[in-house]
Amino acid sequence: MPGTRNDLLAAWLHDHKVQVGELTSQVNTEIGELTGRYGTVHDRHIRKLLSGEHKSPNAVLRTALERVTGRTATELGFVPRGGKKAGDPAPGPEDDPLYRRALLAAATAAGVALAAPPAGQRPRRLGSQDVEALRAELVAWTTSESTYGGTPALEKRAADITDRVISLQQENNASARIRSELYTVAAAFSNSAMWAAIDGQRFDSAEYHLDRTIRLAGLSGDPATEFRVWGHASILFRHLNRPADALAAAERAQASSITRSDAMFSSLAMSRLAVTHAQLGDDRNSMRYLDLAQKALDRADPNKHRPTWVTFYDQAELDHLAMVASMRLEQWPAAERHAHRSLAYLRPDLKRNSALVHAHLAVAQLGQRDLDQAIGTARSIPEGMIGHARVRRLLDGFTEQVITLAPRNPGARDWRARYRTAVA
Incomplete structure (x- = not known):
């Protein structure tokens, strides 16, 4: 037709x-x-x-x-599939065929690699093909997480793969090199489970994953893996309101040898240090580390081969972290400036990150008492992302402050009603 x-x-x-x-x-x-x-x-x-x-x-x-x-x-020029009826819950990532297909394809690929030997069969010798199959699964996992955030299904999948890789090592033989690479992959999956739990605000679960990830990263001997673990540990400690531990973990990541050989990792370490110092109220060190992070990113080689998981870090993410640091220091105009820069550089497939930046931007605009603009920004967040744990945490506080500032404002009342419907 x-x-x-x-x-x-x-x-x-x-x-x-x-x-x-x-x-x-x-x-x-x-x-x-x-x-x-x-x-x-x-x-x-x-x-x-x-x-x-x-x-x-x-x-x-x-x-x-x-x-x-x-x-x-x-x-x-495309329109959404189907029509959403009043009162229908907002679609979650598990409702997206792409999410299901990517997860299923990855699980199938990894399942072949991780198949246990039949009963009575002698252990086999693990090789590079086993490592590569697991790395392909990690790429698929990272793609899903980057788009939808740390869902419980993704956390469980990463934890299950970690368990199986550990068992695979016990049941079979491998050279020292392959064994080290398998520990690196196991640490990557365990770390991914931890990150999914952090992203979903499931902090007890994240702490469990952290303990195991630190052990596996140590066994791997891989500097990039150890860097990633301590970077995420710092984020977890910030969420747990343990700023001294967060600073120690961030400094441990910065001290990793990989930050001396790759400016991209150095930039990421210093941008996270900036956020940690901001949480401690240290605006001078926070701004200093942001400046150093930008200089390091500017000199980083964009074509250098790096682990898949670090591809999330770019100018958009640096401005995202600068925005968070500015908000911790209640520097609202700076936070708004970095939010707009982050959105300008952000890849369109990173839906979770886009929702987070918009939520922060709304808070920054409200901090400047620009009520109408702040509500407009909050309304631009897709309903399917409002329920994401970190986005909802931001919007809970935002909505409470909106009503406190302007309880009789029609726009404020409309926003509260819309938000309550979206998260019901």
């Missing part, structure tokens, strides 16, 4: 001088990155999107198009 031509998608193709066949190839490559299997999109699918015959691509195709073009689905 013919529809209204999608002028927004057509304009992007025209402006970037991209043909339909080229876009199809790029989309299929991106689907391969997301799911572990090269996409099966045909030129006719893209042409139907252009003609308006199809207005709502599925989650996999939609996300691939967003990542290829750097624009959101709305900016490409």
Whole structure:
């Protein structure tokens, strides 16, 4: 059935001088990155999107198009699938077919690598293929977490893989090199479980994962792994209101040998130190570390080979952390400036990060008593992300402050009603 031509998608193709066949190839490559299997999109699918015959691509195709073009689905002229009825709960990540497919594909790949030998069969010798299969699972896990945040399902998946890798080492033989690499992978999964718990505000669970991750990272002997563990430990201690421990962990990460060989890691360490000093009320050291972090990021080689997990750190993330530090110091104009910079650099597929920055931005605007602008920013957060633990924690305080400042303001009352419906 013919529809209204999608002028927004057509304009992007025209402006970037991209043909339909080229876009199809790029989309299929991106689907391969997301799911572990090269996409099966045909030129006719893209042409139907252009003609308006199809207005709502599925989650996999939609996300691939967003990542290829750097624009959101709305900016490409697409509309959400289905209709949300009043009172329906906001969709969570588990409702997204892409989320389910990526997790299932990763679980299948890792399951093959981690299969235990049949009863009575002699232990086998583990090799590079086992390590590579696990690394592929870690890439899929990281992709899902970057998009949706640390869901309980992702935490459990990472913890289960950790258990299996530990058992795999006990049941089979391996060279010293392979054993070290497997400990590195196990530490990465355990750390991922810890991060998912932190992101979901499940701090008791995060502390359990931390203890095991520190042991596995020590056995791995890998500097990047140890750096990651102490960086996340610092974040956990900040959430637990243990600033002295947070500072010690952040300094331990900065002291890692990898910060001396790679400016990207040095920048990440110093940006986290800036947030920790801000929590301690030390504005001078906080600003000093932010300046050093920016200089280090500017000289970092963007093409250097690094672990998959560190790809989240870029200019958008540095400004995100600078925004958090500024907010801890109640420097609201600076926080707003860094929030806008972070959003300008942020990749469109990082939905969780976008929601977090918008929530912080709303708080910063409210700190400057710009009520209407703050409410408008909060309203721009998709309902599916409002329920995320860290976003909701920010918006709980934001909503309480809005009503305290302007209890009779119609916009404030409307926001409270909308927020209550979204989190009910």
